Each structure stands twice: as structure tokens, then as C-alpha cells.
Amino acid sequence: MNYGKQAAGLLVLAALLGGCSSTPEGEPREDGTFTAENVLQAAEHTHHYWREKLINAETLRLYAPDKYITMMESWLRADSLYRDIEMSPELAKQSYSLFSSETYLDRFNAEISVVDHNYQELEYLQRVANDVLAPAMTQMDYLMSIDAGEHYHSEFARLDRFYAALFSEVAKGDISKAKDEQKEFLSRARSLEVRVIKRIYIAPQEQTLRELRRQDVRYLAPISYAR
Structure with a gap:
């Protein structure tokens, strides 16, 4: 009987300890401190990636000028949004427009998606045209x-x-x-x-x-x- 009580006590203790450590170290806290930092780091990484990738993108204009223009216009908007967020990190989660719930970060990611989509299409057309023409x-x-x-x-x-x-x-x-x-x-x-x-x-x-x-x-x- 004493053994059973001791075992039950150990299970309760284990459950309590497990509850205390349920949030892994390094994951976002409820105050959002780590979340904001991670979000900004991700935006910085994405911005740097496309900034470098688009340096020589002018060569893709020939394959579909309209897609190239759309891509670069979206990039300019994304770059501007990133600069705003970089200067004032609190903007990341603030509404980008009075008429929408979309945040600055949402808008940045949306513009980057347009850049990515058109870049992939231009690369595909480049491969086809380089063969055919x-x-x-x-x-x-x-x-x-x-x-x-x-x-x-x-x-x-x-x-x-x-x-x-x-x-x-x-x-x-x-x-x-x-x-x-x-x-x-x-x-x-x-x-x-x-x-x-x-x-x-x-x-x-x-x-x-x-x-x-x-x-x-x-x-x-x-x-x-x-x-």
C-alpha cells in the first residue's frame, strides 16, 4: 500500500515538472518578444536573398518584358515595405491600410510572392527560348x-x-x-x-x-x- 502511494506521488510530481517545462527553450513567449524578433529576421533574410538574386535579373527582360516589369515593380514595393519595417519594427504587425486587416509584413510577403512567381516563369521561358531560338x-x-x-x-x-x-x-x-x-x-x-x-x-x-x-x-x- 505504501508502495502504491509512493508511485502515485511520483506520477503527480512528474506531471507537475512536465507542465513547468512544456514551453521549449527558445520558442516564442506569450509576450511576443521572440516572435517579433524571428519575424524580422525572416524578413531580413528574404529581402537579402531577393536583393542579391535580382542584381542580374535584367537579362530576363528579353524573355517576357511584361513579366519582368511586374516582377521589378513588386520588388520595389517590397523593398520599400522592408525599409519601413526595418526603421520601425512595430509596423510589422500593424495594418498596412485603413481598409484592410493586412499588416505591413503581410503586404511585404505578398509582394515577394509576386516576385518569386514571375521570376520562376521568366526562368522557364529563358530555358525554352534559349533552346528554340x-x-x-x-x-x-x-x-x-x-x-x-x-x-x-x-x-x-x-x-x-x-x-x-x-x-x-x-x-x-x-x-x-x-x-x-x-x-x-x-x-x-x-x-x-x-x-x-x-x-x-x-x-x-x-x-x-x-x-x-x-x-x-x-x-x-x-x-x-x-x-
Whole structure:
């Protein structure tokens, strides 16, 4: 009987001790101190992550300009919200608008979600377009390397618009049309390439030859060599 009473007493003691330690060390307290700190740290991590990730995001504009613009506009809003929260941490849980229960932190996370969604879509379009439009991209890179726009500004500008339209077709999911249009683009691009190469390398030689002919070098040269 005494043994039973002792056992019961131990169970009660264990239950009491368990109740005292039911809140793990380091978890948020009821006063919200740790919760606020963790929330701000999470926002800081998210902000830093996207700030670094978007540094070179300009290269994604080509694949879908509208998605790129939407992404960057949301990022600017998210960045502004983060700066506000960073300066006044108490704003994190305060209403962002008089007409909504959404907090500053909620709005920040919503803008980041838009950034994330559009970034993923742009990366997907980049992978598809880089495969489908590889010939056009290679040709365009070459035209830019020989400064085609400097030599034939109007023609290059029209070709550049055509080039952008190819990516628009990919963004719309019309891969077949993008491939067909790419053939026409390559034809025009190579025609412009020939004109640029001729202007760079052949035209100066032709001009030199005309100058020599005007100076009658054709007839004077043999005499000079004889001397």
C-alpha cells in the first residue's frame, strides 16, 4: 500500500515538472518578444536573398518584358515595405491600410510572392527560348559584335523589333510560329550581315582602289618598280 502511494506521488510530481517545462527553450513567449524578433529576421533574410538574386535579373527582360516589369515593380514595393519595417519594427504587425486587416509584413510577403512567381516563369521561358531560338540568338550576338546598328541603324532597329517578337511568341506558347518566324528573321539578319561586312572590309578597299585609279597608279607603278 505504501508502495502504491509512493508511485502515485511520483506520477503527480512528474506531471507537475512536465507542465513547468512544456514551453521549449527558445520558442516564442506569450509576450511576443521572440516572435517579433524571428519575424524580422525572416524578413531580413528574404529581402537579402531577393536583393542579391535580382542584381542580374535584367537579362530576363528579353524573355517576357511584361513579366519582368511586374516582377521589378513588386520588388520595389517590397523593398520599400522592408525599409519601413526595418526603421520601425512595430509596423510589422500593424495594418498596412485603413481598409484592410493586412499588416505591413503581410503586404511585404505578398509582394515577394509576386516576385518569386514571375521570376520562376521568366526562368522557364529563358530555358525554352534559349533552346528554340538558339540560331536567332547566335546571329543577333554576331550582328551586335560587328556593330551592325552603327552601320545601318534603321535596318538594325527593325530587325531588333522582329527579334523581340520571336520571344513574344515563345512567351505566348506558340513555339511553332516562333520557329517559322525565326527562319524569316535569319534570312533578314544574314542579309544585313553581308551589307555590314561589305561596308567594313570591302568598301574601304574599293575606295582606295578608286583613289589609286584617279592618281593613275596603274601606269606609274611599273615605272617605279623599274627604277
